[in-house]
Amino acid sequence: MRENLHLARTINFMHEHHEAIDMEKEASWMRQEKDIQAILEKGAESFMFEIPNLEVAFEGGEQTLCCMDEGTPIGDMRSAGSGILTEGEQRTAFVKALKAAGVKEVTSHAGCGAAALYRKRHGLDEMSVDEVAMDQAKRMAAELGVPYKGHIMDLQRPAEFHHARIVYVDATGRFNPARLKELPPGFVVSRRYMTPEQALEEVRIAMSIAFGDHGFGDKFFPREPLLIVPIADATEPDFDMDVLLRELAQVSDQRVKIDGFRMPQHTLAQAA
Secondary structure (H helix, E strand, C coil): CHHHHHHHHHHHHHHHHHHHHHHHHHHHHHHHHHHHHHHHHHCHHHHHHCCCCHHHHHCCCCCEEECCCCCCCCCCEECHHHHCCCCHHHHHHHHHHHHHCCCCEEEEECCCHHHHHHHHHCCCCCCCHHHHHHHHHHHHHHHHCCCEEEEECCCCCCCCCCCCCEEEEECCCCCCHHHCCCCCCCEEECHHHCCHHHHHHHHHHHHHHHHCCCCCHHHCECCECEEEEEEECCCCHHHCHHHHHHHHCCCCCCCEEECCEECCHHHHHHHC
16 A cells, blocks of 8 residues: 555656656747747848847857757867767867867766767666766867866756757857857857768757757747757858858758858957
C-alpha cells in the first residue's frame, strides 16, 4: 500500500514538473514573439540596424572559446561543446585558426548537449556529462596552449530547456548576443574560425537541439520558423553575405528561414 502511494505521488510530481516546464517554455516562446515576428516582417538587417548601440555586440576582445549554447554569457569563439565534436583535419584547422586569432582561454558548461553526444559516441558511461565536458575542454585548452578557465554553472537560460529561436552564424569573429539585451538569444556558430563543412555540421547540431525535446520542438513550423542568421564581414570576400548564403543553402528544412545581416560599417571602421 505504501509503495503504491509513493509511486502515485512520484507520478503526480513528475506530471506537475513537466507541466511547469511546458508553461515556462510557452512563456519563453511568447517573450520572444514580438522580436521574431519583426525579423520575419522587416528582415534581419533592418531589425538589427534599428537596435541602438548594436556595435556593443561586436566589441570583441574576450577571445574565449566556449560553447555555442545560448546560455553561455562569455566568449567570441563559439563551437558546440567548445569544439568537443570536432575531429581529424577539421580539428587541426580549427585549432590553427583559433591560435592565429589569439585565443586566450577555454570554458565548458553544465549540462552540455554536445558533451552528452560525445559521451554517447565514445561509450563513456562511467563519466557524467559534466565530467566529459570539463575533460574535453581541458584537452582542447592543452592543444591550444592556453588555460582552461573553468566550468560555467549559471547559464543565461532555463536549466531544463534551450529557449533559442535563432542560430547566429558569425563570420566576424566578434559577435556575442549576450552583450546586448535587445538581441534575441541564440546559438552562436563561429564560422570565422571554421571550415564551411564544420560550420554546417554545427548549424545542424543547433537545429537538432532546437527541434528536439530540449528545445521548442514542434512549435517550429514554416510560419514560425527557426531563424538562421548569418552575420557577414563585408571587408573579407571569404566572409561576405553571398558566400555565407551559398553555404547555408545546403541546410534544407521547411522549419528554417535563413536571413542575415552585415556587421555595421562604423563597427568595421573601429575594428580597422
